[in-house]
Amino acid sequence: MTLGFGVVGTGAIGREHINRITNKLSGGKIVAVTDVNQESAKQTVEQYGLDAVVYQDDKALIADEKVDVVLVTSWGPAHEATVIAAVEAGKYVFCEKPLATTAEGCMRIVEAEIKQGKKLVQVGFMRRYDSGYVALKQAIDKGEIGQPLMVRAVHRNPEVGEAYVTEMAVVDTLIHEIDVLHWLVNDDYKSVQVVFPRKTKYSHGKLQDPQLFTIETNSGIVMNVEVFVNCKYGYDIQCEVIGEDGVAYLPEFASVVTRKEAKLSSSILTDWKYRFMDAYDVEIQDFMDSINKKGEPQGPTSWDGYIAAVTADACVKAQQTGQKEAITLQERPVFYSENTVLERV
Amino acid sequence: MTLGFGVVGTGAIGREHINRITNKLSGGKIVAVTDVNQESAKQTVEQYGLDAVVYQDDKALIADEKVDVVLVTSWGPAHEATVIAAVEAGKYVFCEKPLATTAEGCMRIVEAEIKQGKKLVQVGFMRRYDSGYVALKQAIDKGEIGQPLMVRAVHRNPEVGEAYVTEMAVVDTLIHEIDVLHWLVNDDYKSVQVVFPRKTKYSHGKLQDPQLFTIETNSGIVMNVEVFVNCKYGYDIQCEVIGEDGVAYLPEFASVVTRKEAKLSSSILTDWKYRFMDAYDVEIQDFMDSINKKGEPQGPTSWDGYIAAVTADACVKAQQTGQKEAITLQERPVFYSENTVLERV
Amino acid sequence: MTLGFGVVGTGAIGREHINRITNKLSGGKIVAVTDVNQESAKQTVEQYGLDAVVYQDDKALIADEKVDVVLVTSWGPAHEATVIAAVEAGKYVFCEKPLATTAEGCMRIVEAEIKQGKKLVQVGFMRRYDSGYVALKQAIDKGEIGQPLMVRAVHRNPEVGEAYVTEMAVVDTLIHEIDVLHWLVNDDYKSVQVVFPRKTKYSHGKLQDPQLFTIETNSGIVMNVEVFVNCKYGYDIQCEVIGEDGVAYLPEFASVVTRKEAKLSSSILTDWKYRFMDAYDVEIQDFMDSINKKGEPQGPTSWDGYIAAVTADACVKAQQTGQKEAITLQERPVFYSENTVLERV
Amino acid sequence: MTLGFGVVGTGAIGREHINRITNKLSGGKIVAVTDVNQESAKQTVEQYGLDAVVYQDDKALIADEKVDVVLVTSWGPAHEATVIAAVEAGKYVFCEKPLATTAEGCMRIVEAEIKQGKKLVQVGFMRRYDSGYVALKQAIDKGEIGQPLMVRAVHRNPEVGEAYVTEMAVVDTLIHEIDVLHWLVNDDYKSVQVVFPRKTKYSHGKLQDPQLFTIETNSGIVMNVEVFVNCKYGYDIQCEVIGEDGVAYLPEFASVVTRKEAKLSSSILTDWKYRFMDAYDVEIQDFMDSINKKGEPQGPTSWDGYIAAVTADACVKAQQTGQKEAITLQERPVFYSENTVLERV
Known part of the structure; x- marks a missing residue:
């Protein structure tokens, strides 16, 4: 099955992923795009010769039946709302970091995803796909x-x-x-x-x-x-x-x-662009393959996005205080307990 | 444009390329297959879920209008005839080594290609696509x-x-x-x-x-x-x-x-399989991209296939004689003089 | 001038230095030895065929006119007394670490040396002579x-x-x-x-x-x-x-x-013995050459011994408290201010 | 026993060895020097403060009873005569390369040495003493x-x-x-x-x-x-x-x-001077130690000097002919058959 991608945010990283999915990888097709700057969205469609609808906003894009996956490459503060809307619509999501700008926002996504009963979201931490780290x-x-x-x-x-x-x-x-x-x-x-x-x-x-x-x-x-x-x-x-x-x-x-x-x-x-260039390709191909073969992505989860947010908060606090600061996570939900790491390798 | 591939030879290397084109790369589609062992051809179609016609022989496959590219992965002695037939039909060819089993056979391909007035053939020397050699x-x-x-x-x-x-x-x-x-x-x-x-x-x-x-x-x-x-x-x-x-x-x-x-x-x-695994992907993607963007492949040419054949003959002779043996190439046709190496990088 | 060495302590490290000075390096001669175990001292003289007097104790050894340098390789707690006695007698000293077991002890040596108005003491920190560190x-x-x-x-x-x-x-x-x-x-x-x-x-x-x-x-x-x-x-x-x-x-x-x-x-x-083996040779040869050419050793000084003692005390305290502990040195005496590092190289 | 060295040739390499034996190593003493340039010989004695006789020529130097070892660092063509004279006098010889400028000359030294019934000669191939080669x-x-x-x-x-x-x-x-x-x-x-x-x-x-x-x-x-x-x-x-x-x-x-x-x-x-600097020290120290402990040097022998001469001749011939040239050694005398390599390590 070819996955239909709806892209929210057509800046640099958005366009790179569009190019990747369109011209280098197998299994995906850009079917919809949107951007707060509508002109940018239109230019992108033209630049890559896409057969894609340009939507006014993320809501409309998510509602498109051809959109199987929402690719979130807007600016950070907009991520949470788009991700939650996509999850609630039962769509898959690939969201560039950060998942949300606050730990609470990440937790709201976690909860929305658990409610759906199925892993839908992957966060764009590409290093896990670098052949060296693997x-x-x-x-x-x-x-x-x-x-x-x-x-x-x-x-x-x-x-x-x-x-x-x-x-x-x-x-x-x-x-x-x-x-x-x-x-x-x-x-x-x-x-x-x-x-x-x-x-x-x-x-x-x-x-x-x-x-x-x-x-x-x-x-x-x-x-x-x-x-x-x-x-x-x-x-x-x-x-x-x-x-x-x-x-x-x-x-x-x-x-x-x-x-x-x-x-x-x-x-x-x-x-830095050259360091993890291959990892971006592997990451997106794995995301598509996992959905096609297992019905859910296997990369960094919403919970990993939450861990990153909580840890980053503690690190910033530690910068300010000079003291040892606790990193306090909520208990890991059973939903995220499965270790699927080795299957991927 | 999505290139239609007709595959001649569905052994191990043939299937690897089929998988690559179908599941990993962008721009190609397997539309036809053949093999002296028809059962193998049929199994291949099934194994990869291909929407492809199984032909009795290479002639029939080449004649299919949907076939833009003939992928030659049969056993060596069969290469020359298939490549010449494909070239004469104006089809692109990706031929695994050897291009032909004799220098004369390679030269016949060279001549057929020159007659067509256009570079159609790429030989599967993948090392040129290895990031290290590049x-x-x-x-x-x-x-x-x-x-x-x-x-x-x-x-x-x-x-x-x-x-x-x-x-x-x-x-x-x-x-x-x-x-x-x-x-x-x-x-x-x-x-x-x-x-x-x-x-x-x-x-x-x-x-x-x-x-x-x-x-x-x-x-x-x-x-x-x-x-x-x-x-x-x-x-x-x-x-x-x-x-x-x-x-x-x-x-x-x-x-x-x-x-x-x-x-x-x-x-x-x-x-050895792991050493140049990435190079095979890059090679086939570049082959497709070059045809799409420039109208002809840019990798190792028929002439390179000819050089390999003449040189290999001299090396075998040198094994036998223990003496210094000449490697005598015909003059390089102007047709192959263009150095397109750097464009690719 | 061949320097006469009096060795205080004929255990493993003492014998190694004796062998080094006698059989590998140029410019020194063992003329006297002592050890709390007199038998060990005698055996050493025999083992290396030394033309050396066996003394009852360090005092007697230091008093020997033929002794230009006192090589201190006894156990740590005995170092301070021997070094001070040697310094007060105006003899050169090569003392294996530690210079003294307490910061106060090191400071007493520093003071004794300053009183003599001349650098006499080198501490056996051999890493500074390792070609890699240099x-x-x-x-x-x-x-x-x-x-x-x-x-x-x-x-x-x-x-x-x-x-x-x-x-x-x-x-x-x-x-x-x-x-x-x-x-x-x-x-x-x-x-x-x-x-x-x-x-x-x-x-x-x-x-x-x-x-x-x-x-x-x-x-x-x-x-x-x-x-x-x-x-x-x-x-x-x-x-x-x-x-x-x-x-x-x-x-x-x-x-x-x-x-x-x-x-x-x-x-x-x-x-570990093989890691700095060459450094020990270079260290002792440099010690002898510096005395012969410049009238004083140029390696780690008494003040460096003092720094080591103060710092080690703070590190042990930090092991116990888990807190950041201050390392508080007295002001560096002008006597030790000269940086002779580069001359040696 | 301290070995008395008589040095024939006080050019650069001669002076380096003199410095090495005098100021860095243990077991040797320069007791005599000569050079075709008598002024150079005298300057050398002065420069290193040697307690050494300056002789008119190698014959006189070899005759000095205090000379245990003749160190040959004159120019190549003079080596053979000095080495043979020293060997015939029963003296040890350390000869810088070449042992002689012809294979025949090397063979004459081999024969003279065999006649003495004892290995006396070491050729200055220092690489065998480099820690890396060892x-x-x-x-x-x-x-x-x-x-x-x-x-x-x-x-x-x-x-x-x-x-x-x-x-x-x-x-x-x-x-x-x-x-x-x-x-x-x-x-x-x-x-x-x-x-x-x-x-x-x-x-x-x-x-x-x-x-x-x-x-x-x-x-x-x-x-x-x-x-x-x-x-x-x-x-x-x-x-x-x-x-x-x-x-x-x-x-x-x-x-x-x-x-x-x-x-x-x-x-x-x-x-290049820095590459094998340590090897020169180890070489000369081993030469002295071997003589003292085993009565004969253990490094490269006269026979090795002969091998080098014959091989070099064949290599020069091969430069000229472009053909494969034979390297034809006489049969190895039993006298040189003992492999003492591993003892040294």
């Missing part, structure tokens, strides 16, 4: 390093603009580690503390950079996560899991090695 | 290592069966290096000499293993290529280009690095 | 990574016995990082906090393992140091300095790389 | 990669002057691989063939650069050795041994790894 998780799940005790993660960006302030290190940057790390070790977070090292001269008045987060999980795993967004040298994502029997590393992004000018070297990316 | 070629083309002077390539396999004899080191194994290396340095081959090192105890009476090929190009680049098909430890493809200003390496296949049991290590593949 | 420091000092902002260090041991308890992670293990890290970034420590991750099953009741130390310096550099003494897989010392313009790593210990059994791997040491 | 040989000897089948070696230099012509690629450069490779695999050479790849633009009229040597051993191991002396990028020594069960590599020279300016990189040496 391989790292497999190594851990197979017991190659024994029980994890510590994690060390690094999220570095060459530079950010003036608009990027201290809090955004959590909500824009760390958010990806927040999602991927608990999935990696199959555990829940308990607390977080933040230390601000000496600030790089390349930062500005409203941005502490770098930042070091120490996150503890329920089972006592300690995760040191560095966010350094003006590191100058490149876009660099590292992850290392230290277990009772050994250590496993996220693979470096593969690149040509050269011997030249007295250096043995390989390239580090400078643009 | 990056290596980019580094060379950009002049990062200056003029290439030497190449060192390694093609190792964990083990082969009794049916694999000395000559197959050329026609089954080295053939991939034959195609990719001249493309990599943009040069033509001139001669080849083979040396047989001490034979591994894991080989058998009819197989010299390993083998070392020294291939020279017109401009004097010397390529040392090792074929070692009972190397035991893994499937390992290496390529290193030594230039006037530096050296560039094909990236190692990315894998999780571990520190465990007194070793810092990463995995080496043991099954 | 190269790392050179990279930092040359500004290759800009101003350091963070350090990440790892000190892992395959396993320890029952006698090794939580506190020893500081005084036996972390002590090496304590000395080498402030030297590396040329800064003083300000505070330390300790987190205990989930305990490895390979540890025992009296040992928290692993442990994570977060040490801040006066200029705001944050150092995350992991001590993990039952890591099972090997003896592994890592150090990474993250600066404003880049990151620099302590080189991995060089070893043969192999491709074997589906792994690309290199060995990790399991015995 | 570790590689250990891995091979322990059977970690099974029976060696192929070797790939690379000898690259950043650049050479006009005086360096084609033949010197053998006698000045390849000569080190010639010595170390047969030792590494414990086999004798049988033939050599040379191929000249396209010449680098950085070379000059009298120098083919790079050059590729294919050397076969008696047991059929094939060694590909690249000599590339204007490679521009650095001084780079590589060695890889491919065996029946795996591959082992000479370790890269350890250096600080950095992440900087979009590159993950480590340094490659540009000056």
Whole structure:
């Protein structure tokens, strides 16, 4: 079955997904689009030669019978309402992060989804589809390093603009580690503390950079996560899991090695877009395949969206207080208890 | 436009391409299949739920108006006739290696294609679509290592069966290096000499293993290529280009690095299927996109198929004589002179 | 001039230094030995065929006119008295760690040395002589990574016995990082906090393992140091300095790389003795050369011994309180202000 | 016992050894020196503050009773006469390469030494003392990669002057691989063939650069050795041994790894002096220790010097003919049959 996609939000990320579904992947078709800027929606249809209706708003789009999946790529504050409306209409949803801008909003989506009795929503945390993270998780799940005790993660960006302030290190940057790390070790977070090292001269008045987060999980795993967004040298994502029997590393992004000018070297990316480009393709293809084969998506759930929101709130608080802050989740509903991770691999 | 594919040969590789086109990529549809074993053709249609006609033979399949592309995945000796028939019918062709089993057969295809006045044929040398080789070629083309002077390539396999004899080191194994290396340095081959090192105890009476090929190009680049098909430890493809200003390496296949049991290590593949899996997808998607956007495929041409055949013949002769053997190509037709490599990247 | 060494303590480390000075290095000669176990002292003279007097105690040994240097390799609690006596006699001293078992004891040595008006004492922190650390420091000092902002260090041991308890992670293990890290970034420590991750099953009741130390310096550099003494897989010392313009790593210990059994791997040491073996040689040769050429040793000073003692005390306290503990040093005497690091390299 | 050294030749390498024996190592003392340039000999004594007699010539120096070892660091053509005179006087000899400038000359030394009934001579092939080569040989000897089948070696230099012509690629450069490779695999050479790849633009009229040597051993191991002396990028020594069960590599020279300016990189040496600096120390210390402990040196023998001379002759011939040339050694005398390699390790 070809899934009909209705796209809410035709900005950059929306168009990328439209292109992906239309020209690279198998199993989906864009049948409807909408945007608060109707002109943008129309241009998109034209640009990609889509056979799609342009709707006035998300409500009308959701109501279209040809729309099987609502792809939410509007701006963050609009996500919650669209997702809930889609869920209540029994439509599948692929929602770019954040699922909602507050933990409460995420919980309302969780409740709406449980009411439907079926998993409908996937959140766009693409790292879980990166071949490196998948391989790292497999190594851990197979017991190659024994029980994890510590994690060390690094999220570095060459530079950010003036608009990027201290809090955004959590909500824009760390958010990806927040999602991927608990999935990696199959555990829940308990607390977080933040230390601000000496600030790089390349930062500005409203941005502490770098930042070091120490996150503890329920089972006592300690995760040191560095966010350094003006590191100058490149876009660099590292992850290392230290277990009772050994250590496993996220693979470096593969690149040509050269011997030249007295250096043995390989390239580090400078643009984040290339780092997880394949992961976006795999993510959307898996989303479509899972719906077609199992009747529900198997990626990050609404509950994962909720975990991200609660954890991000605690991290921001920890930035402000300098103290260890609790990360307090509600009890995980049975509805989300099934671990479908390994089936996908 | 969705391209209609007619598949000639529904063995393992045929079915993989059918699955790829049907379930993973965008722009193609299987509309017809045939196989000398009609039962296999029928099972394939059923297995993948295809909306495709099963034909008695390639002639009938080629005649189907819905067939835009003939995908040739039959056994080698059958390729030439199918490809020529398809070309004469003005159909696009994607032909798995070998294009034909003789240099003369390849030349007949070349002539048929030139007669049509349009590039129709792409040969299935997938390595040119591997992200590592693409990056290596980019580094060379950009002049990062200056003029290439030497190449060192390694093609190792964990083990082969009794049916694999000395000559197959050329026609089954080295053939991939034959195609990719001249493309990599943009040069033509001139001669080849083979040396047989001490034979591994894991080989058998009819197989010299390993083998070392020294291939020279017109401009004097010397390529040392090792074929070692009972190397035991893994499937390992290496390529290193030594230039006037530096050296560039094909990236190692990315894998999780571990520190465990007194070793810092990463995995080496043991099954060749995983090494170029992505390259097959990119290859077929590029084939379809090029036809749709430019009206002709941009990958390895019939002429490349001819080069492979002539070179393989010389390599086999060199295995037998122990002498340096000339690799003598006819003059490259203007028709194939256009270098479209960089456009694709 | 050949320096006459008087050795106080003929246990394992004492004998190693005796062998080193006698059979591998140039410029020194063992002329006297003593040990609380006189039999051990005598055996040592015999074992190495020394032309050396066996003294009853350190006092007598120090008084020997042929003794230019007192090599202190007795057990820790005896160090202070011997060092002070030697300094007061105007003799050079090479003292294995600890300089003294308390910060006050170290300060008494500092004062005795200042009174002599001349640097006489070197403490046996050999890492500063490891070619890897030297190269790392050179990279930092040359500004290759800009101003350091963070350090990440790892000190892992395959396993320890029952006698090794939580506190020893500081005084036996972390002590090496304590000395080498402030030297590396040329800064003083300000505070330390300790987190205990989930305990490895390979540890025992009296040992928290692993442990994570977060040490801040006066200029705001944050150092995350992991001590993990039952890591099972090997003896592994890592150090990474993250600066404003880049990151620099302590080189991995060089070893043969192999491709074997589906792994690309290199060995990790399991015995710490081999890791810094060369550094011990360089350390003692430099000690002798500096005295001969400049009239005073140029390695870790009494003041460095004092820094180590104060910092270790704070780290132990932080283990107990779980809080951030201040590291409060007295003001650095002008006597120790000269930075002679770069001259040595 | 302290060995008395008489040094014949006080040029650069002679002075380095004098400094090494005098100021870094244990067990030797320079007691006599001579040089065709007497002024140079006198200056050397002064420069290093030696307590040594300056002799008119090698004959007089050899006759000095205090001279236990003759260190031959004069220019190549003078080696043979000095070595033979020293051997006939029953003195130990450490002779820098070449042992003699002809195979016949080497054979005369071999015969003189056999006549003395005792190994007296060590040739200055220092690579056998490099920790990397030692570790590689250990891995091979322990059977970690099974029976060696192929070797790939690379000898690259950043650049050479006009005086360096084609033949010197053998006698000045390849000569080190010639010595170390047969030792590494414990086999004798049988033939050599040379191929000249396209010449680098950085070379000059009298120098083919790079050059590729294919050397076969008696047991059929094939060694590909690249000599590339204007490679521009650095001084780079590589060695890889491919065996029946795996591959082992000479370790890269350890250096600080950095992440900087979009590159993950480590340094490659540009000056050959630093590459084997430690090996020179180990070599001379082992030479002295072996004489003291076993009564004879254990490093490269006169016979190894003879092997090098015969092999170099064949390589030069192969440069000229372009054909496969035989490497024909006389039968190895029983006198040199003892394999003392492993004892040293």
